[in-house]
Amino acid sequence: PFEVLVVGGGPAGAAAAIYAARKGIRTGVAAERFGGQVLDTMDIENFISVSRTEGPKLASALEAHVKDYDVEVMNLQKAAKLIPARTEGGYHEVVLENGASLKGRTVILSTGARWRQMGVPGEDEYRNKGVAYCPHCDGPLFKGKRVAVIGGGNSGVEAAIDLAGIVAHVTLIEYDSQLRADAVLQRKLASLPNVKIITSAMTTQVIGNGEKVTGLSYKDRNHGTEHDVELEGIFVQIGLVPNTEWLKDAIALSPRGEIEIDVRGETSQPGIFAAGDCTTVPYKQIVIAMGAGSTAGLSAFDYLIRLPAT
Ligand code: FAD
Incomplete structure (x- = not known):
């Protein structure tokens, strides 16, 4: 013993x-x-x-x-x-x-x-090659680039606010029809000029060029349409x-x-x-x-x- x-x-x-x-x-x-x-x-x-x-x-x-x-x-x-x-x-x-x-x-x-994963094609392949989970750790690697944050809970919205100060542009993607973060965080996020919020969106794929991430695809859950976003980084914040x-x-x-x-x-x-x-x-x-x-x-x-x- x-x-x-x-x-x-x-x-x-x-x-x-x-x-x-x-x-x-x-x-x-x-x-x-x-x-x-x-x-x-x-x-x-x-x-x-x-x-x-x-x-x-x-x-x-x-x-x-x-x-x-x-x-x-x-x-x-x-x-x-x-x-x-x-x-x-x-x-x-x-x-x-x-x-x-x-x-x-x-x-x-x-x-x-x-970290809970999205479970979509490309996520595993591009982990550490654009797919990231920790904004404190990897945020500065995307300085001046375009990124997405997946998840509109407190951690996702905090990550988006944090990253907006470092990167060129942040797209926040939330599955639900509204964000779930605290109201004060949502107000802060909405005030930032380089953030776009997309709700009712299901991420379906991480897109890459074989070496690193070049974009993602999501499905608009209201209309069933598929969309692509060009970017260099994806921060998964779903738990x-x-x-x-x-x-x-x-x-x-x-x-x-x-x-x-x-x-x-x-x-x-x-x-x-x-x-x-x-x-x-x-x-x-x-x-x-x-x-x-x-x-x-x-x-x-x-x-x-x-x-x-x-
Ligand atoms: P862990 O590192 O998770 O270790 C847990 C241990 O417990 C492991 O040995 C595991 O095998 C074991 N274990 C789990 N369940 C059981 C069980 N039932 N029985 C026996 N053993 C078990 N942090 C930073 O500070 N800087 C960074 O740049 C950074 N980058 C990161 C990048 C990635 C991709 C990830 C995933 C995390 C990153 N982090 C970073 C976070 C950092 O790794 C964690 O905060 C840190 O490792 C936590 O340490 P821990 O000892 O608490 O847990």
Whole structure:
């Protein structure tokens, strides 16, 4: 059994494991895919103090740093169920999909999130070649170009406002007959000269020239007509889904499925902490996930040293 069992091997989990291991306590990391979303990222330009790096490079650096310490890394292990300890200071159990189970006196959940995809032809082919999901990450790459934002909820409208300040022109495409974002955001968006809003529109295809995105097609849902828009970038903003389906019965989740944590990273169950994109933390970014993972690692240690001696 572990003193600190981390579930998830992205930036948050790696940071949690390093902070815990540096306290000299028995630490393990179980991850479905060590590296997490970073593995799917091309250029990273906002990892502070590093002007520019690439996802796979950062992912290997994360793994190498964790392995500098006495951490048991269990890669390709998917957690299926969490059974919190029945008594304070007892072991929590994490049951893996393969039936095995791991125990930790504290558990740090850092299973991240995934962007909901449109599921249209061209989306996969042109991911990172014009199809993007994170305006904070990739917005500046489209400086002076034309882009679309797919989705008129809060995140889509925020992204459109953000991008309008960087790119030449933004087309916001919403499936419904009206935007769903807060009124104040909609007013702000409507005031911008370089934004066009198209409602009742279903994106049907990402168009490219084999190397990068050159446009998209959408269907007007009122008239059934097909239209093309010429552009260089498409930001898909139809939801970030936390990887927390397996935790529903064990700990408190927000209505969006995010793990509720306090400022110390503790969940509704004593001794169970969480960090990164799977939590209610407001912004989902690498440096933020690393900071949150470090907080959770230190909080787990703090919890352990306060347990009565057995
Ligand atoms: P993740 O990176 O999602 O890691 C989650 C970990 O948990 C993975 O190891 C996963 O395999 C594992 N896991 C999930 N479910 C289970 C389970 N049931 N059992 C066991 N393990 C599980 N951020 C930036 O700051 N800058 C950027 O430029 C940037 N670009 C991005 C580009 C793309 C294409 C994407 C998708 C994201 C980008 N981000 C960027 C966001 C950034 O990658 C995330 O904020 C960050 O990776 C979150 O870290 P995390 O550790 O919380 O979660």
